[in-house]
Amino acid sequence: MSDTRGQQTTAGPGGKKPEERPGGILMGRPFGVPVYVTPSWFVIAALITWLFGGQLADVLPELGGTRYLVSLSFAVAFYASVLVHELAHTLVALRYKLGVRRIQLQFFGGVSEIEKEAETPAREFWLAFVGPLLSLVLGGLFYLALLAVEPATVPGVLLAGLMVSNLVVAAFNLLPGMPLDGGRMLRAVVWGLTGRPMAGTVAAAWAGRALALVVLFGLPMVSAARSGPDRSGTDSLIDAVLSAVLAVIIWNGASGSLRNARLREALPALRLSELARRAVEVPADTPLGEALRRAREAQAGAMVIVDSSGEPTGLVKEASVNAVPEHRRPWVAVGALARQLEPGLRLDLGLDGEDLLTALRRTPASEYLVLRPDGTAYGVLALVDLEKRLSAAVAGRPA
Incomplete structure (x- = not known):
């Protein structure tokens, strides 16, 4: 989750030399930026459909098998929200003339491949913060829409799910560690205080590595504590696997950000x-x-x-x-x-x-x-x- 020339921002629950080959299925070009859906998205879409469908069986048992169609529509709507998150980063990057190579929707959210680094700490901070800000706004809009419908209906359940998921996206991405948006914000703050971009990158990268360890060991423990003694072995296994995958993604993204920063720092010295x-x-x-x-x-x-x-x-x-x-x-x-x-x-x-x-x-x-x-x-x-x-x-x- 890194880019050798610029930065990548993430969205969703887990939200490089840059690749020039297509990044999946091309879905469109909003603002001239290609949006790709990678094959891994279909895996997470199926998982969301299965898990959310199981929850719908308790809330709306009258749906029967139709609940999985409703669950699939939730997965699509959720990733549409992730796309809005990424487009927010894209618009700010284009405003600052940084260039955006592409947007990818993948297993753990979305990635915006921005070609250049922000020139100032303030621009870096705003470029990172605008994504979670839009997710917060979406969460608020879904809450207002939820007030106008009955909670125990299909629209009510979908709006409630989208409200919660967007708030989770915003909260998770605000965590202060690379490669999350909060890590970029931490980098900008340290950069502004020290005047050294590299110092900000080092601080945010190590914070990201610490965050990966918290995710690896902390999330399964929190899930187990909330579920109580009735928790099934399958649920525990799913939580453990997802936590491990997410931790690896965060760790690799943090390490990649540090490597790329060192590379950028070394480039001017090439003679x-x-x-x-x-x-x-x-x-x-x-x-x-x-x-x-x-x-x-x-x-x-x-x-x-x-x-x-x-x-x-x-x-x-x-x-x-x-x-x-x-x-x-x-x-x-x-x-x-x-x-x-x-x-x-x-x-x-x-x-x-x-x-x-x-x-x-x-x-x-x-x-x-x-x-x-x-x-x-x-x-x-x-x-x-x-x-x-x-x-x-x-x-x-x-x-």
């Missing part, structure tokens, strides 16, 4: 001049063994193929070199192990941070030629070196 390897230039017909000898003498970590005029034409792939057995290297020409130097494989030395990652995403490869402002070769960027730098940053280790 091609520091990442690029020294390269040796060799003709395409040079035997691999000879090319490796020249590279060792020059203390170079990469090889560039050049033509007769000395113009770079290709990059030797490190993975291909490592795949050639030692005894074959004198007989294999480096040109057979190289990738043709396309325009997207030429990087300006001045690229750094987000601009560097954008250029790499445009033309995926394992090696890139780094050029000085005058067009001469500076070195070669090996993608594995960049990945090691980012992995160290995400793990909180020195590069």
Whole structure:
């Protein structure tokens, strides 16, 4: 439940490199933002239908089997409320020009994938708070509607269920721990007090991890205490499983938020001049063994193929070199192990941070030629070196 560039907010009972593939069944594009329903939603919809249908048997026994159709309509209406919660986040994000990639309705609520970080603590706070605020408003509206109908009727039961569920959504999302909205609000407060976004993220992430443990052990205990000695083994098992799944989601979301924050903090420090390897230039017909000898003498970590005029034409792939057995290297020409130097494989030395990652995403490869402002070769960027730098940053280790 994380996004490497921006943030994701959650709604419902449990309410990343970003994925570009579709996130489920496309339901529409309100305000230009695609809304997807993931396959996991059908699992929770079936569970809600079963559990709510069982409760309806006690409240409205005359419904018979029709109660499950009523329960299904409640599940759909509840997730429509979750969608309103997420659209509130979306509208504020669009107002702040942060961009929203998509909204997903899934097993434990909804997720809004916001592309950029809020620029100030105040905007971060409002962006997070508006979702629970809308859920509170919906709960109030369903309460007012409930006053106009008989409680022991289908409309009364549905309105009561929607009122309670929206209040639960609001209350749960206000808990101060990542990845919940309350965690984002806590992050904004700590950010505002310290002036450091990272300090806010660390505080909210650890609060989220603590919250996950409370959910894991606390919810089953509370449910057991409320139900008393008549509680069935099936009910206990369901509560334990749901608590465990919810705790894992919260823990992973909190940990993911911390990793993503470290990644964002590390991005501005990415410099091609520091990442690029020294390269040796060799003709395409040079035997691999000879090319490796020249590279060792020059203390170079990469090889560039050049033509007769000395113009770079290709990059030797490190993975291909490592795949050639030692005894074959004198007989294999480096040109057979190289990738043709396309325009997207030429990087300006001045690229750094987000601009560097954008250029790499445009033309995926394992090696890139780094050029000085005058067009001469500076070195070669090996993608594995960049990945090691980012992995160290995400793990909180020195590069």
